[in-house]
Amino acid sequence: MTYVDTKPALKAEAQKLSFYYGGTVQALKSISLGLPDRHATALIGPSGCGKTTYLRCLNRMHDLYPGNRYEGVVLLYPDEVNIVDHAIDPIEIRLRVGMVFQKPNPFPTSIYENVAYGLRIRGAVPRSELDGAVEQALRDAALWPEVKDRLRDLAFNLSGGQQQRLCIARALATGPEMLLFDEPTSALDPTATARIEELVTELKQRITIVIVTHNMQQAARVSDYTAFMYEGELVECDRTEKIFTNPSNKLTEEYVTGRFG
Amino acid sequence: MFLKKDIVKSIDRDPLRRQIAKRQLRDRLFALAGLGVMAAALLVLLALLGQLAFDGIGRVSWQFLTAYPSRFASQAGILSAWVGTVLVMFLTALTAVPLGLGAAIYLEEYAPKNWLTDLIEINITNLAGVPSIVYGLMALGLLVYEFHLGQSFLTAGLTLAMLILPMVIIATREAIRAVPPQIREAAYALGATKWQTVRDHVVPYSMGGILTGMILALSRAVGETAPLITVGALSFIAFLPHPPLSSEFPFFSFQWLFDPFTVMPIQMFNWISRPQEEFHVNAAAAGVILLLMTLAMNALAITIRARFRRRIHW
Numbered sequence: 001m002t003y004v005d006t007k008p009a010l011k012a013e014a015q016k017l018s019f020y021y022g023g024t025v026q027a028l029k030s031i032s033l034g035l036p037d038r039h040a041t042a043l044i045g046p047s048g049c050g051k052t053t054y055l056r057c058l059n060r061m062h063d064l065y066p067g068n069r070y071e072g073v074v075l076l077y078p079d080e081v082n083i084v085d086h087a088i089d090p091i092e093i094r095l096r097v098g099m100v101f102q103k104p105n106p107f108p109t110s111i112y113e114n115v116a117y118g119l120r121i122r123g124a125v126p127r128s129e130l131d132g133a134v135e136q137a138l139r140d141a142a143l144w145p146e147v148k149d150r151l152r153d154l155a156f157n158l159s160g161g162q163q164q165r166l167c168i169a170r171a172l173a174t175g176p177e178m179l180l181f182d183e184p185t186s187a188l189d190p191t192a193t194a195r196i197e198e199l200v201t202e203l204k205q206r207i208t209i210v211i212v213t214h215n216m217q218q219a220a221r222v223s224d225y226t227a228f229m230y231e232g233e234l235v236e237c238d239r240t241e242k243i244f245t246n247p248s249n250k251l252t253e254e255y256v257t258g259r260f261g
Numbered sequence: 262m263f264l265k266k267d268i269v270k271s272i273d274r275d276p277l278r279r280q281i282a283k284r285q286l287r288d289r290l291f292a293l294a295g296l297g298v299m300a301a302a303l304l305v306l307l308a309l310l311g312q313l314a315f316d317g318i319g320r321v322s323w324q325f326l327t328a329y330p331s332r333f334a335s336q337a338g339i340l341s342a343w344v345g346t347v348l349v350m351f352l353t354a355l356t357a358v359p360l361g362l363g364a365a366i367y368l369e370e371y372a373p374k375n376w377l378t379d380l381i382e383i384n385i386t387n388l389a390g391v392p393s394i395v396y397g398l399m400a401l402g403l404l405v406y407e408f409h410l411g412q413s414f415l416t417a418g419l420t421l422a423m424l425i426l427p428m429v430i431i432a433t434r435e436a437i438r439a440v441p442p443q444i445r446e447a448a449y450a451l452g453a454t455k456w457q458t459v460r461d462h463v464v465p466y467s468m469g470g471i472l473t474g475m476i477l478a479l480s481r482a483v484g485e486t487a488p489l490i491t492v493g494a495l496s497f498i499a500f501l502p503h504p505p506l507s508s509e510f511p512f513f514s515f516q517w518l519f520d521p522f523t524v525m526p527i528q529m530f531n532w533i534s535r536p537q538e539e540f541h542v543n544a545a546a547a548g549v550i551l552l553l554m555t556l557a558m559n560a561l562a563i564t565i566r567a568r569f570r571r572r573i574h575w
Contacts (some may be wrong), residue, residue, distance in 0.1 A: 064449055066374055090453050099450040105443040108466055108573040117461070118451040154572070167447070174451065 008036035010077055011178055011208035012058060016070040019053055019062070019085070025176045029232040030072065035178070035225075037077070039210035040200060042223035042240065046260065049229040051212045055180050058083060058092035058210065059097040076178075088209045093121070098171035103187050103216065104163035106155035106170070111138075111147050112205060114155050114166055119175040133173055141169035142199055161192025172207075181211040185218065197222050216256060220244050224236065228252045281433045286437070303574065313552070317545030329499040330528065331441060334539030336543055339547050341498040342528035346483060346554070348517070349524055352418025353425065353482050358475055360422070361429030364466075368430070369437045370459050389427035396424045397491030412493030414502060415518040425478040432474020436467035454465050469569025476562040480555045496531035525551045541554040 012035045019028035028050050035041050043051035053062075060083065062068040070084035076096065083093050103248070106114050115134045119125050125133070138144040143165045147158070155166055164184060171179060181200065185193040200209055200222045213219050219226050220240060227237035228249070236249045247253045254260055328338025364385075372378045400420035410416045440463050448458040465473075504519035506513050525547055532544035 059450060061446065061450065064446065091454060094450055095452040101443060101446065101450075103443060105441075105447045107444065107447065107462060115447070117453075121451065121453045121457050121461075170447075170451065 003100075008039060010034040011037040011044075012077065012083070013075045014054070014057075015073045015075070016040035017054070017057060017070065017074055019071070020069040021055055021062075022067040023069050025226045028057070031229075033227055033234050033237055035208060035210055037208055038204060038206060038221055039224040040204040041225040041227060041237075042213060042219035043210065043212045043227050044219050045229035045235075045255070047214075048231075050232040051227075051229050052182055053232075054229070055182055055210060055212050058180055059099050060084070060093050061099070063090045091246055095174065096176060097178045097180060098174065098176035099244075100167050100171055100182065100184050102183045104160055104167050106158075106163050106166050108154065108156055110152045111155050111158070111166060111233070112151040115169050115173050118170060119252075122174065137169040140172050140203070141165045142195065142202075143169055150184060159192070161188050161195060161255070164188060164192070164196060165199065168196075168203075172203075176207065178208040178210065181209065183212050183214060187212060193218075216244070216258075228255060230255075295365070310552070313545050313548050314349060316542055317547070317549040320542050320546035321549055325543075326550075330497050330531075331499075334537060334543055337532075337540075337543055339525065339528055339550065341501060342523050342525045342547065343550065343554075345498070345522045346524045346551075348414055349417045349421060349522060350479055350483060352414060352518075353421040354475070354479055356422035357426050357429050357478070360443060361426050361475070362433055362471065364426075365430045365433035365437060366459060366464065367556055369434050370445075370463065385430050389431060392487075393424055393485055394487040394491060396420060397488030399423070400488060400492045411519055412495070412512050413519045414522045414523055414558070416492050417489055417494065417522050419525070420492050421482040421485060425482050426483065428478040429475055432478065433467075433471050436470025436474060437463055439470060440466050466573055469566050469573070472569075473483065473562045473566045476558050480558040480562075482556070483555055484526055484551065486530055489524060489527060490530075493521050494527045495521045496527055525554070 006137040014031050014033045017028055017031045017033075018026060020026050031050075031054060033054075041126060043054060045051050056062055057070060062070070072084070074083040075081070076093070078252050081088060081093075083097075109117075112134055115137050116130055119130060119133055135144065135148075138147060143162060146162060147166075155163060158166060164187075168179075168184075184200075185196050188196065193212075197218060200211065203209060204222075204224070209223075210221075211223065223236065223240045226239060226240045228235045228243065228247075228251075230251060236243065236247060236252045240249070243252060244256050247256060266527055310463055325338045326343065327340055328336060329340055330342075331337040346456065368378065368382065372381075397420065400416060400423065404410045404416045410419070444466065445458055448462050453461070498521060502517035502522070503514055505515070505517055529544045529547045529551070532540040532547065535541075
């Protein structure tokens with residue numbers, strides 16, 4: 001895996017990362033993949049190729065279920081913390097790396113409480129500061145104009161696309177260095193999808209974005225780099241234009257031209 | 262042309278229609294049978310309730326609620342019995358609710374998935390099916406003889422708490438399990454600890470189910486008789502327990518915990534076993550009151566469930 005043109009600074013880098021579900025089923029096979037700082041990297045590949053598994057390694061989500069095992073190293077820059085090191089508390093990682101899920105999953109509380117929760121669990125925040133942070137996060141997620149008059153409303157009363165933007169605001173409120181998106185638009189209609197994509201394009205100016213997607217046009221639209229995975233292995237990672245126009249690997253070409261997957 | 266004729270011939274409609282009509286008839290017969298069975302069950306229940314109400318409702322009066330038991334049926338009342346039931350239920354809830362909630366949260370969210378946890382789970386399910394008299398015997402040996410708690414409110418409350426604890430645990434676990442894993446993941450992804458996730462999300466969002474389960478368990482305990490006879494309920498108490506609050510220092514007292522107790526079903530049992538017809542009417546009247554208490558608790562459970570359902574739907 002090489003970047004042909006200027007080598008961007010990395011935010012995170014997997015080195016020979018392998019992952020086992022329940023200790024036995026190998027889902028990732030020695031992945032080495034760098035994620036450029038303040039750029040968007042798309043992970044593409046057919047179902048079951050390990051792209052979501054890789055994504056969930058980056059904030060140690062796999063630790064929630066017993067028996068899962070990591071091998072290898074994922075460095076988080078600039079301090080070179082090994083994300084998958086057992087000695088590192090996963091909470092420390094999750095405070096730095098946020099996540100947005102496939103299906104919008106707001107808490108069944110108010111819009112305000114959803115966004116404020118990440119700050120609340122970090123300790124007492126003065127009320128005035130909290131209000132400001134919630135507003136900023138909602139502005140960053142392009143939701144503020146729609147909800148500013150009903151912050152006390154239940155999050156469930158929002159539309160699907162609004163709920164997903166609320167989840168993005170919730171993740172942004174704590175100022176993460178990297179934001180993981182796990183097929184964030186697969187439950188949304190085209191209009192809502194377009195707004196999320198627009199948002200991702202804006203956010204990547206200042207946060208490192210990793211986005212898993214089934215939709216190759218989406219990868220082409222929002223990402224600067226694209227990694228193609230197949231059966232638990234990284235096949236190719238390069239600038240997005242190159243992956244979609246002139247991939248080095250035959251398998252990648254067949255996938256992006258729609259011959260399989 | 263030749264082909265079309267063949268097709269029309271092959272779809273000879275009459276046998277098809279006859280066959281559908283036959284199957285529809287069977288469908289209707291089953292629905293009818295189901296209706297009959299349901300009506301029979303309901304009728305029996307309504308007859309029982311109707312009989313109880315018919316016998317007892319005339320005896321229900323303010324005097325009946327505020328009088329102590331007496332050897333004259335017309336002067337007898339259920340004051341000590343209903344006060345006893347309320348106090349015993351209070352103690353039962355106070356014991357079973359925190360224990361059951363804690364155990365369920367531990368089993369559902371914290372316990373490692375191994376054979377020991379499986380064994381504990383199976384046994385909790387089994388305990389919910391143990392006959393209540395067995396709990397009575399255990400309470401007699403443990404609480405009365407071993408711990409010397411006496412034939413008291415405390416013993417009665419703890420006995421019924423043991424009895425409903427498995428039900429509370431099971432109901433709470435069901436409610437906790439209904440919270441989607443995506444909600445837990447959302448909290449963890451923000452950096453919440455397990456305790457923060459449980460306290461801020463899992464328990465609040467399952468509160469409707471938890472409260473419903475607890476009230477239903479309590480409404481079972483309210484009618485229990487056998488274990489309380491075993492631990493020594495008195496059937497004739499012409500006084501109320503010591504008041505928990507007093508006007509003198511230290512203003513509250515736990516003396517009532519060790520007072521002898523009776524409860525509604527015991528009072529009914531006592532009256533129904535007497536030969537005089539008038540006491541049977543008293544028993545029916547007490548039955549009406551006990552039934553109303555249970556119905557009120559169930560209504561509360563339904564209200565709570567509906568309230569939470571309106572707010573939280575996954």
